[in-house]
Amino acid sequence: MANKMNRRALVKGMAVAGMAMPFVNLRSAVAQSGPINIGVVTPLSGPAQLIGNFVREGAEIAVEHVNANGGINGREVALMFRDSKANPNDASVAARELIGEGANLQLGTISSAVALAMGSLMESEGGVVITSGAGTEKLNHENYNPHVFRVGDSPVSRNAGLVRHIATSRPELRKWGGIIPDHEYGRTTWKIFEATMRKVIPELTGEEAVISDPILVPYGSGDYRNYIAQAMRQDVEGIYTSVYGGDAVTLYQQANPFGLFDKIDVLLDSANEFLVATAMKEETPAHWSGFHWYFEANKGNPLSDNLYERYVERTGDKYPMGWAAEAHAAILAYAGAIEKADSTETGDVIAALKGLSFDSATGVRHIRAEDNQAIKNAELAFIEPSTSAPDGFEVTDYVSLDGEKVIEAARPGQMLDTEAL
């Protein structure tokens, strides 16, 4: 009886194996010679779609560039898009689905909450993700996960760069205040600002920085007048803010008639790039803004020039924002890693990404092996209102700071130490 069963099982097994073999071989052949599928999980609907659109454009332009130059090890790259809705639950479902469809290499995360949810998911599902603008410092600190990489700037390099530049160029400004969104990221940016200012000002002037308590503002409010009144009461020469997007436009619009920006010498805006200026035009307050990528600061870099020209051709928009360059850089990082590893397997790509140096629209970036955080230039631009400029504003100054000089030490698994900045 046992022998009969074994013989039957053997025959069945051989038959099933015989039928399956051609498909197994076919899948394997496709995996080795077909296009390399890269998943893009980014907001394609909802309020954050504005940013997701930049990610989409940047990724597609990078893929065009890579494929026009022979692909990666002779294989073309294809993108598979899914909508994250900037929501960790939707993003997790989309990322898992893409891994199931063979796209183990992913990018496009712009939200910190989504980026933090990706670590354990990618680890358990066998994927890897390169974020495209997610700003939380936890990504390369206490929530470090080897399956998550950030090829853009860390919040420390962005904000410390901004502070160091202003402190160096205007050391006479010692009295500072801040208008900070009342959420975790806002408070982190303020910690970085305050710690850096308290360190740099005495180094440059021999005097202590005078820093007022930050003014905390709620997210998504239609009325900021009370907070503006608080700012008017403070004796400050400069204001730092990480209020973002539509909130920043509303805040600045309501602050203008109070004369808040006439009262201070400098406004430092951590991240709005052109979001405020394109909305407010000639009413834009003069301010320095941090940028993921400012195209004029990278003129002459063929990757930057190509990204800018193709972006303008595709969209008609003259002011691409940095998320496009972050998605663009993620594709170039994958290209470099796959070429180096000669493999698209997750483990091989992770090993190759660690310590990788690759060229990008902002110049060469180096991914630290210790915490998966890229070292890249910190870019800043000074935007001023202009009645003669066709768009009502113009960039009158910009700088690109050496990333090595503004990034914090790698401390994966540990909280950010602001004392060490």
Added chain:
Amino acid sequence: MLYDIGLTVFNGLAWAMATFLVAAGLTLIFGILHILNFAHGGFFMIGAYVSYSLMTGMGGSLPLWLYLVGAMLAGLVVGLLGWAVDALVFRRLRDVEDAYSLIATYALLLVCGGAVQLIWGLNYLGVTPPPALNSVVFVGNVFMPTFTIFIILCGVLAYIGLELFISRTQLGQLIRVVAADPWMAQLLGLNVKRIYLITVIFSFAMAGVAGALLMPNQSLSPELGGIFLLQAFGVVIVGGMGSIRGAFLGALLLGLIESFGTYFFPQYPGIFFLLALAIILLVKPEGIMGKEQTA
């Protein structure tokens, strides 16, 4: 100290009147049709965008009278949309459970967001107030932006106008009759459907005008619909559902609480409105005006 209190009161009034402008139409629809219109914020947003298009189409910074004409036109457009909404949606909601109304009007809010995205795109937009309203007035040491004074005046005038309309005009009195007992009103020969339609058009037009009036102080984006909606619902609930006077008083109360709360406890931004809402509901769940005053 006096300066700080003066500015805090001024800012509280600005919050209150901006919110009342949005809430007035919301409470009117609830008072007459008993529909909690989640889509109200969406039509407020459409009013703002229509006005933006009119203003930028006419060259941007406009004289005050043109800005006001633009606001009236935005109200007209949104009022006409109200007509369509009444025919397509609200009429079907009159004899169904509240849950269906909530789902239908929430879906309508999503439709508004999608329409704005399709027509005007996702970028943040902004316009400046008319030059006549883009300055500052000093009252003692307290400086008051003229645009904010204008919004406070608009809120007060809107309240007085609505009170007079409801209590002193024949149409207003008919609306009150229908709000009190639509069945009896029908028996008495009133065209209840027409009064419902007029109420919806009027409420939507008020949302459109509110959007247009407040636009120069806001960033425009498809998120705008939700920003004032929560505040507007708050003042409608605190005032007593369906009461214009209640919404006005609720807006004043919540605006001043929010403003003084932020002044005295700046480390807790934005929570005083919610805190006050919760406490008032616990103490007086029927709202300031209770159920006796409808519309």
